[in-house]
Structures are given as structure tokens and as C-alpha cells.
Amino acid sequence: MILRMRHRAPNLLSGIAVLQRWAVVLIFLTALPGPALKGQTGGDNTYEFLNLSHSAFANATGGISVASWRSDLTLPYFNPAMLNAAMDNDISLSFSSWFAGIRYGYASWAHSTATAGNFAGGISFASYGTFTEADEAGNITGSFTAAEYGFNIIWSWQIDSSFSVGVNLKPVISNLERYFSAGLCADIGATYRNERLLLDAGLVIRNAGLQLVGYTGDGGEPLPFEIIAGATKRLAHAPFSFSLTLRHLEKPDMTFDYNPEDDAGQGGFGEDILRHIVLGVEILPSDAFWIGAGLDYQRRAEMRTGQRTGMAGFTAGFGIRTKAFELAFAHGAFHPAGGSNHITVTLKPDIIFKKTEHAEP
Incomplete structure (x- = not known):
């Protein structure tokens, strides 16, 4: 689907200058003391909820998408450069059900300008439920909750018809029982589009930042830093597109020997x-x-049970859309025992209210 831009983008030199400024900020963040940016993948970082995918489309096509140029306001969550003028005034709501009663979601709104680029604001949450509280002797003393929140301030700049850059600034807060933590991180991304080749490509540096306040008063726990690259190829004479995403480029060895x-x-x-x-x-x-399917090989390799793998790592989903809204659903298989479900609703108020006005007598 070709998205028409509303305005002429700023020139190449201006876009590069903006990108350079944000690159300096991220370099500063990565240079801060402590192990905050070591390339770990699971269980070794704080704020892991930042890696949860809120897009039903992305969850249907493997779990992540950094190079699918479409009017889907959930996609800039992973690559801010994918925020574009076609999303102007869109509202996106996502909800996902995970294991053990865990729920997470994302809400966002976008606005485009003719001279300053595209903006979006959003909030993500992960609710881990209610837990039984007990003392050291096992006596029940009450209950407590645990939840984490991320705030997204996204900006993108269309350099020309092919290149875009974007930044996502993310303050984070976490409340786990009586323990509180706060952090600040950012994503910086770029996309390339070639309409002649029907090719989209993207590159993003995610979660570069630091923990400002630790759960025990001291900060410095590592964040889930990651470098991701991807490409999507559409076919000229068939209704198919194929995507390839490479995760954790900062960490060559992704194997984990949990059973020697x-x-x-x-x-x-x-x-x-x-x-x-x-x-x-x-x-x-x-x-x-649309119908989507995908495979996350890392998930499949790590979630097998003995010699049983089942559908672990595979994903599938579909979406129904009109000019005014899109409803999408996806299911991801994490383990032979089950998986997760994802729903995304995207609304275009400009079109909805325009139709309502025309319908009035």
C-alpha cells in the first residue's frame, strides 16, 4: 500500500543534521558508567517489558517489524522512523493477554505538521496481577500488585521520498510491591523506501539509556539494549510481502546452554x-x-521441551480495515503448552467524524 505524504519533506542535509544531534545524545547515554548497555537478551535486564510488542500486525508476522511501511500507529513503538503523515490524528489501542494473568497494552495518538515533522505520544503498561503477601513464617499478611509503565514521545522526519529518521524518548517507571524504580531511555531509527523495487528497510537502536532510581536506592541495572535491522519485500504481481528481521546485532552469540x-x-x-x-x-x-504469519527462531529454539517443540515460535493473525478503522488480531505460540493473544484497534477520527457530519440531516 502506497502512503501519500501531505507535505514536501525537509531536505536531506536538514534531516542528517537532526539525526546527528540525536546520535550524540544516544552516544552520551551509552557512555554512562555501569553495565547498562551490555548485550543481554533475557532475565539480565531491568524494564524487560519495553521489548513487548504491542502491534497485532507485528505479532502476526513474527513478533517484530522495523521495516513495514504502513499506516499502523503501533509500529513506531519499535522503529520511530516509521511514524508518517498518513497517521495524522490516528488513535491506536492495543491489548495483549500473556501467561499467568499478565496483561499489557499500549495507547497512542499522532499528529503531523507541515514544517516540524510528525509527532506521537503514547503510554504502555504491563500489569503482573495481584500476589499473595506472606511473612517469613508463611503467614498470609495481605496482597500486593506489580506493574510497569513506559511513556513514549515519538518524533519522525521525512528527509525525502526514500529516507526517514525518528526518535522515541521513553521515561519509565516501575512499581513492584513496595519497590519503585525509574529510568530514561531512547530509540533512534531510520527507514529506507524504494517504490521501484517495492522494498522497505529499517535500522533501529533501542533502549539506550539508564536506570535513574533503582529498586533498592541504587541505580545502574542494565536496560534491554538492542540493535535491530530489517527489510520487507513486496511482490509486483502477487498479493504477498515477505519480511526478514535481524535482532540483537550487538550480540553475535545468541545461544544459551541451559542443559549441558x-x-x-x-x-x-x-x-x-x-x-x-x-x-x-x-x-x-x-x-x-490481510493475513499474516511468521517465525521467531530464537523463541522456537529456547521454548522446546525435551524433543517436543510443537508450534513454539510460530505466529499468525489477520486484520480487517476500512478507511475509518482497522481491527487486527494475532496469536503467538511461545511454548507447546500455549501462547499469547493480541488485539489492536486503530481509529481515524477525521474520517469517522466527517462521515457522521455528512449523515446528519
Whole structure:
């Protein structure tokens, strides 16, 4: 789907200058003391909820998308450069159900200007539920809750018809029982579009920042820093598009030997490469309906049980859209025992209210 821009983008030199300024900010953040930006992937970082994907489309096509240029306001959450003028005044609401009663979601709104680029604001949350509180003797003393919140301030700049850059500034707060933490991080991304080749590409540096206030008073816990690259190729004469995403480019070795007696996950160099890869496919039977499927090889490799893998790592979903709204659903299989469900609703108030006005007598 080709998105028409509302205004002429600023020139290339201006866009590069803006990108350079934000790059300096991120370099400063990564240079701060402490282990905040070591390339770890799971269980070693604070604020891991920042890696949860809120887009039903992305969750349907492998779990992540940094290079699918479309009018979907949830996609700039992972690559801010994908925020574009076609999303002007859009409202997006996402909700996901996870394991053990965990729920998370995201709400955002976008606004485009003719001279200052595109802006979006959003809030994400992860609610871990209510827990039983007990003392050291096992006596029940009450209950407590745990939740985390992220605030997204997104800006993007259309350099020309092919290149875009974007930044997502993210203050973070976390409340786990009586323990509180706060942090600040940012994403910086870029996209490239080639309409002649029907090719989209993206590169993003995510979660560069630091923990400002630690749970015990001291900060310095590492954040889930990541470098991601991806590409999406559409076919000229068939309703298909294919995506390839490479995760954790900052960490060459993605293997984790949790059972030294089982060498099934030790595949050498080839296994290292595969664990970076997320594959996706989108089928467009019509402009009003899409179907998606994908595979996250890292998830599949880590979530197998013995010799059983089932559908772990595979994802699927669909979306129904009109000019005024889009409703999308996705399911991701994490484990042979089950998976997660995701719903995204995107509304275009300008079109909805315009239709309402025309309907009035």
C-alpha cells in the first residue's frame, strides 16, 4: 500500500543534521558508567517489558517489524522512523493477554505538521496481577500488585521520498510491591523506501539509556539494549510481502546452554545466525483484509521441551480495515503448552467524524 505524504519533506542535509544531534545524545547515554548497555537478551535486564510488542500486525508476522511501511500507529513503538503523515490524528489501542494473568497494552495518538515533522505520544503498561503477601513464617499478611509503565514521545522526519529518521524518548517507571524504580531511555531509527523495487528497510537502536532510581536506592541495572535491522519485500504481481528481521546485532552469540547434557541447541555458527532471524509473510487478498504469519527462531529454539517443540515460535493473525478503522488480531505460540493473544484497534477520527457530519440531516 502506497502512503501519500501531505507535505514536501525537509531536505536531506536538514534531516542528517537532526539525526546527528540525536546520535550524540544516544552516544552520551551509552557512555554512562555501569553495565547498562551490555548485550543481554533475557532475565539480565531491568524494564524487560519495553521489548513487548504491542502491534497485532507485528505479532502476526513474527513478533517484530522495523521495516513495514504502513499506516499502523503501533509500529513506531519499535522503529520511530516509521511514524508518517498518513497517521495524522490516528488513535491506536492495543491489548495483549500473556501467561499467568499478565496483561499489557499500549495507547497512542499522532499528529503531523507541515514544517516540524510528525509527532506521537503514547503510554504502555504491563500489569503482573495481584500476589499473595506472606511473612517469613508463611503467614498470609495481605496482597500486593506489580506493574510497569513506559511513556513514549515519538518524533519522525521525512528527509525525502526514500529516507526517514525518528526518535522515541521513553521515561519509565516501575512499581513492584513496595519497590519503585525509574529510568530514561531512547530509540533512534531510520527507514529506507524504494517504490521501484517495492522494498522497505529499517535500522533501529533501542533502549539506550539508564536506570535513574533503582529498586533498592541504587541505580545502574542494565536496560534491554538492542540493535535491530530489517527489510520487507513486496511482490509486483502477487498479493504477498515477505519480511526478514535481524535482532540483537550487538550480540553475535545468541545461544544459551541451559542443559549441558543436551546438545540439541548447540549448532555452531549456523545456529548463531538463525537465532538472530525473524521471518514474516503478509497476504493481501484485498485492501480491506490481510493475513499474516511468521517465525521467531530464537523463541522456537529456547521454548522446546525435551524433543517436543510443537508450534513454539510460530505466529499468525489477520486484520480487517476500512478507511475509518482497522481491527487486527494475532496469536503467538511461545511454548507447546500455549501462547499469547493480541488485539489492536486503530481509529481515524477525521474520517469517522466527517462521515457522521455528512449523515446528519
